Amino acid sequence: MKLSTLTGAGDTRLLRAVAFVFLAAIAILALYFGRDVLIPTAVAVLFAFILNPVVTWLHRLLKLPLAVTVAMLGALAFIGVLAVLVMTQLAEVAGSLAGYQTNLHQKIQDVRHLSEGGGPLSRFISMTATLAQDFSPEAGAAAPPLRVQTSDSSLTSIATFVAPLLHPLLSIGIIIVLALFILLDRDHLSDKFVRLLGADVHATSEAVGDAAVRIARVLSLQLLTNFGFAVVVGASLFALGMPNALLWGLLAGTFRFVPYVGAILSALLPTLIALAIMPGWLQPLLVLAVIVALDILTGQVVEPLLFGEQTGVTPLALILSAIFWGMLWGPVGLLLSTPLTICLLVLGTHVPHLQFLRVLLGDEPALLSYQQIYRRLIRKAVAEASAVALEEIEKKGPERGLDDSLGRMVVLAEDDRALGRLSAEQTGAVVDGTDQVLEFLAAEADADTATTPKIEGPGFNCIGGRGEIDDAAAAVIAFALRRSGFAAEESRRADAAGAAGNTVALPLICYASHPSDAVRRYNLRKLRAGGGRARHAVIDYEVAAAVALPPGVGSASAQQMLVGDIGAICRLAAQHALEAASAMPKSA
Numbered sequence: 001m002k003l004s005t006l007t008g009a010g011d012t013r014l015l016r017a018v019a020f021v022f023l024a025a026i027a028i029l030a031l032y033f034g035r036d037v038l039i040p041t042a043v044a045v046l047f048a049f050i051l052n053p054v055v056t057w058l059h060r061l062l063k064l065p066l067a068v069t070v071a072m073l074g075a076l077a078f079i080g081v082l083a084v085l086v087m088t089q090l091a092e093v094a095g096s097l098a099g100y101q102t103n104l105h106q107k108i109q110d111v112r113h114l115s116e117g118g119g120p121l122s123r124f125i126s127m128t129a130t131l132a133q134d135f136s137p138e139a140g141a142a143a144p145p146l147r148v149q150t151s152d153s154s155l156t157s158i159a160t161f162v163a164p165l166l167h168p169l170l171s172i173g174i175i176i177v178l179a180l181f182i183l184l185d186r187d188h189l190s191d192k193f194v195r196l197l198g199a200d201v202h203a204t205s206e207a208v209g210d211a212a213v214r215i216a217r218v219l220s221l222q223l224l225t226n227f228g229f230a231v232v233v234g235a236s237l238f239a240l241g242m243p244n245a246l247l248w249g250l251l252a253g254t255f256r257f258v259p260y261v262g263a264i265l266s267a268l269l270p271t272l273i274a275l276a277i278m279p280g281w282l283q284p285l286l287v288l289a290v291i292v293a294l295d296i297l298t299g300q301v302v303e304p305l306l307f308g309e310q311t312g313v314t315p316l317a318l319i320l321s322a323i324f325w326g327m328l329w330g331p332v333g334l335l336l337s338t339p340l341t342i343c344l345l346v347l348g349t350h351v352p353h354l355q356f357l358r359v360l361l362g363d364e365p366a367l368l369s370y371q372q373i374y375r376r377l378i379r380k381a382v383a384e385a386s387a388v389a390l391e392e393i394e395k396k397g398p399e400r401g402l403d404d405s406l407g408r409m410v411v412l413a414e415d416d417r418a419l420g421r422l423s424a425e426q427t428g429a430v431v432d433g434t435d436q437v438l439e440f441l442a443a444e445a446d447a448d449t450a451t452t453p454k455i456e457g458p459g460f461n462c463i464g465g466r467g468e469i470d471d472a473a474a475a476v477i478a479f480a481l482r483r484s485g486f487a488a489e490e491s492r493r494a495d496a497a498g499a500a501g502n503t504v505a506l507p508l509i510c511y512a513s514h515p516s517d518a519v520r521r522y523n524l525r526k527l528r529a530g531g532g533r534a535r536h537a538v539i540d541y542e543v544a545a546a547v548a549l550p551p552g553v554g555s556a557s558a559q560q561m562l563v564g565d566i567g568a569i570c571r572l573a574a575q576h577a578l579e580a581a582s583a584m585p586k587s588a
Contacts, residue, residue, distance in 0.1 A: 028328070035329050040171045043332070044178035046339055048186070049216045050223065051075055055183050068183045072176070082250065089247030093273070219339060221303075226253040229298050233266075236290045240283060242274055252291060256298075258334045259318040263299065267291040313341050317361040370408035377409075377433035378426050385433060386440040393441065398483055399567040403541075406434060406476045407566045411539055414469040414512035427468050434472040438479045445483065458580050459487030460573060461505035465523055465536070466493065466515055473539055474510035480566045481573060506580055507534035508562075508573060514538055520560075535576055537562040537569045 031038060051071045058067035182189060194205050234249020242248065252266035267288055274284035313321075321341040325333030341361060348357025359366050367375070369392040376385035393401030413430050416422050422430070462478040464471035474490045481488035489505070509523050520536055527534050540563050562572040 031328050036167075036171075037174075039329055039332050039336075040174040041178060042336055042340070044175045045182065046219060046336065047075075047175060047179045048182040049339075050219050051179070051183060052186065052216060053220065055186075065184060068180065071183070072180055076176070086247060086250055089244045089250075093244055093247065218342060222257065222338070225298060225303055226256045228302075229253050229256055229294065232294055233291060236294065237270065237287060240286055240290065241278070242270070242283070242287060243277060248273070256295075257338075259315075259322045259338055261322065261334070263295045266295065313338075313345055313361050317341060321361075368408075369405050370412060373405055373409045373437070374412050374430070377430045377437075378422075380429050380433065382433045382436045382440075386437045389437055389441060390444060399480075399570075402476070402480055402483075403565045403567065406437065407539055408541060410434065410469055410473045410476060410512045411541065413472070414467070417467060417469050418513070431468050431472045435475055438475055442479065442482075455485040455574075455577075458577055459489070459505045460508045460577070462488060462490045462508045462510050462537070463523075464491070464493035465509040465511040466519055468493075469512050470510055473512040474508075477508065477510050477537055477539075477566060477569060480570050484570045484574070486570075486573070486577065506573075506577060508537050509534055510537045510539075512539055514540065514563075533580060535560055535562050535573070537573070539564075539566065539569070541565055 054071045054074075055064075055067050058070055061067075062070065230249040230253025232249075233252045234245045237248055238245035248270040251269065255262035255266040255269075258265070270291060271284055271288040274287040278284055278287075318338060318341060322334055322337040325337040325340060327333070329336070344357050345361045348354045348359075348361065369388055372388050373385045376382070376388070389401075389405040392405040395401065396404060410430075413422065413427075417427060460478065460481055462474040462481070464474045471490075471492050478488040478490040487505075507527055509520075509527075515523075515536065515538070523536075524534060538561065543563055562569045562576070564572070
């Protein structure tokens with residue numbers, strides 16, 4: 001029966017995987033073959049996101065149709081002015097390149113002089129020069145191709161000129177019309193989108209609102225940052241005496257919309273042009289240095305201050321997303337990759353069936369701290385586990401940080417041990433690794449100037465109660481007691497019989513899960529004479545936070561059990577130490 005159940009579960013998972021791959025393939029094919037419609041639609045939606053804050057501000061003064069019209073006309077005028085400037089500058093560059101042939105020839109000669117002697121560089125340059133001569137206009141002047149011109153060339157010439165412009169003009173028209181209607185009907189579209197995504201209006205509204213805020217903020221800040229970068233780069237290149245500095249500044253700002261790769265292109269293209277235009281080598285190298293320095297300053301200082309953690313996407317996810325959308329949609333896909341990735345991340349955050357997108361794209365840790373420590377200890381990566389535990393304690397404080405790192409880790413390890421998932425070697429690695437992590441944390445605590453004052457009274461001897469994982473639990477509880485100011489030491493469960501010889505320390509039998517009555521009785525008999533003062537400490541995060549009981553309150557069994565998180569166990573142990581100290585006979 002169990003085998004058939006497992007087989008059925010395996011078949012179900014296989015069918016789900018096959019269905020997921022099939023649907024993903026269909027979606028990718030639809031994105032690729034429908035790019036002529038989907039690209040303008042995506043650009044229109046993002047354009048509407050950018051203009052939405054402007055429309056909202058204008059709507060306070062004007063009616064909505066008039067506000068949308070003013071915002072749209074202003075944006076189109078701004079884009080048109082930039083396009084005219086770029087095209088004019090490009091025409092100037094194209095017309096002036098022929099005049100810099102002497103400069104390029106001189107630089108080639110300089111490089112050739114550096115590579116004299118028949119080395120690999122010299123041979124490569126010779127090959128390049130030969131290929132350049134083959135592609136030069138003079139090489140093909142001997143046999144010009146014949147062209148036949150028919151009498152009806154006027155109509156053909158017009159069609160030849162207009163046909164390449166139809167597709168971009170049609171795309172621009174679709175973008176303008178869609179963005180216009182999206183802005184005019186934004187409230188109703190938002191309501192329809194919420195209704196379409198799910199019946200839970202509140203959760204879906206939160207998802208849509210989160211996506212809108214994130215995307216609008218990221219796009220606005222990207223526009224502001226890259227425009228400022230373009231202005232600074234253009235001014236810097238103008239100061240260096242580079243012609244058409246405005247063009248290179250605008251192109252550098254545009255390339256920065258492409259994640260990571262755009263920064264390289266923004267520096268490479270102006271540097272190549274500078275090599276052709278500027279005499280000598282100093283000025284081209286200064287152009288490269290200025291652009292690289294400004295890009296580093298923008299990426300490492302300005303953007304973190306403006307963006308903070310707004311995107312929530314890992315750098316690796318941004319790079320892979322740029323590659324994916326670039327392959328599907330070309331250069332436009334590169335520009336749209338970041339906002340599209342943010343949309344997918346928001347869907348993964350708020351839609352339960354798409355949680356894998358949040359894991360794949362989000363910058364949040366895929367595993368919690370105690371899970372990270374558990375995996376690293378199994379792999380015997382104690383240094384990495386110590387770093388995670390120290391970071392958790394510094395972030396959340398000594399008590400909660402210890403609970404959320406090592407405390408929950410030993411509970412997780414005990415659960416896996418009980419299910420037979422841990423081998424003997426892995427169990428030993430967890431126990432020994434826990435001791436080493438605690439030694440590291442103790443060394444860090446000793447280096448801290450703010451030491452905890454010691455509490456006078458009997459100390460504790462923390463003993464592993466049952467399995468090897470309980471030895472690790474005993475070490476964690478002893479560490480927490482020492483951090484609380486008590487004298488505490490830990491003993492392996494095999495040394496429990498010798499713990500009775502210590503007449504000063506209070507025995508504290510520690511467990512990472514609830515023990516049975518038989519186990520508790522066995523451990524008390526094993527302590528022999530010290531069994532009357534012993535207490536059982538159980539790390540349990542499923543119960544409410546335990547509180548200290550007044551002396552004599554509760555049953556004898558309840559008085560012997562210290563159950564809760566590590567902080568609660570320390571508080572209950574403090575009450576036990578106080579009762580034991582008051583019961584001790586006064587010295588003469």
